[in-house]
C-alpha cells in the first residue's frame with residue numbers, strides 16, 4: 001500500500017529547485033518526478049486525458065488542470081525538470097523549438113514593434129523573423145551580437161521590445177556575452193531571450209547571466225536520441241511565464257504528454273552525454289587542426305577559438321559542447337560535398353544535432369538553406385561548410401572514418 005503522505009512523494013515545486021542543496025546530476029534525474037502516489041511507479045505515468053473532471057463549478061482548477069491544451073501533468077513534470085536544471089522559476093514546453101520561438105515573439109511583440117536579433121542563428125529562426133513576422137509588420141534588425149555595442153546602437157527607444165540572442169550560434173559557434181546583452185536589456189526595459197540549444201544547461205545557463213528567458217529546442221540535447229521534437233521557454237520572472245503560458249494556450253502549441261514522458265527519461269543522462277560529446281568534439285577538433293586538407297576548424301574549447309576567453313567565462317563545467325565546424329583548404333563546395341557524400345559509419349549525413357549518433361551536416365543546403373544566400377555567404381556559411389555534431393560513439397572510430405574521407409579527397 002502506498003503511503004500518500006510519505007515524504008518520498010514530496011517534491012520541491014518548480015522554482016524551489018534553485019535553492020535546493022542538490023547537485024546538478026541529481027536534479028537532472030529527479031526534478032519533476034516523484035513516485036506515483038497510486039502505484040509507487042518510479043516513473044511519472046503518461047497522463048493521456050484531454051480533460052480533467054472538476055470538483056464543482058466553484059472549485060474549477062482545484063487540482064490544477066482543466067484541458068490538456070492548457071496544461072497536462074506529464075508535460076508539467078517535464079517543465080519542472082527544465083526549470084530546475086536551467087535555474088528558472090518555471091517553464092513552458094512546446095511541440096518543437098520553432099513553436100517556442102513563435103510563441104515568445106508573439107507573446108512580447110505586436111505589429112510595429114522592433115526586435116534586435118542576432119544575425120547568426122538557426123536558419124528557421126532567421127526565416128520566421130524575416131518572412132512571417134516581417135510580413136505581419138514586426139521589425140527585426142539583424143546585428144553581429146558578438147559586440148554588445150552593436151545591440152545598443154540598433155535599439156529604437158519606444159519601439160524595441162526584445163533582444164533575441166543565440167549562443168553558441170548555429171552553425172558558426174559565435175558566442176554572445178550574455179551578461180552584457182542582459183544589462184542592455186535591463187537598461188532599456190526589454191525582454192532578453194537567449195537560445196541556448198547548442199550549449200545545453202550543462203554548459204551554460206543564460207538565466208544565471210541575467211537573460212529573462214532561455215529558449216531550447218529540446219529536439220536536440222534534451223531528447224538526445226533522435227526520437228522526438230520539442231521546445232522549451234524557461235523563465236526567470238513569473239510575469240513572463242504567465243504571458244508565455246497564456247499565448248501558448250491560445251496558439252495550441254503545447255508539447256504532447258508522450259513526448260514529455262520520453263524527454264523526462266532522455267534528459268536524465270544529459271550531463272553524462274554532454275561531457276562525453278564535449279570530450280569527443282575536442283579530440284576531433286584537435287585531429288582536424290592537424291589534417292593538411294583542413295583550412296579552418298572552429299571549436300570553443302580550442303586555444304585558437306577567437307572568443308576563447310568568453311567561452312571560458314560563460315561555459316560551465318570546463319566543457320564546450322559537442323558541436324564544431326570546419327572548412328576545407330581546397331576544392332570549396334565540390335570537395336565539401338564529396339566529403340559529406342562519401343563519409344561512412346559511424347557518421348550520418350542528416351539534419352538534427354545533439355544526439356547519441358554523430359551527425360555531419362551541409363548547412364548551406366540543409367539547415368540554413370532558407371537564409372538569404374548573400375547573408376549566408378557574408379557570414380561564412382559557404383557551400384563547403386561542414387557542421388559536425390558529435391555523438392557518444394568512440395572518438396577513435398569517428399576520427400578514423402573522418403580521416404579516410406579526408407585522405408580520399
Ligand SMILES: Cc1ncc(COP(=O)(O)O)c(C=O)c1O
Nearest residue numbers: 096097098122170197217219230
Ligand atoms: C539553435 C536552434 N534553435 C532552434 C531550433 C528549432 O528547433 P526545432 O527543430 O525543434 O523546431 C533549432 C533547430 O535546429 C536550433 O538548432
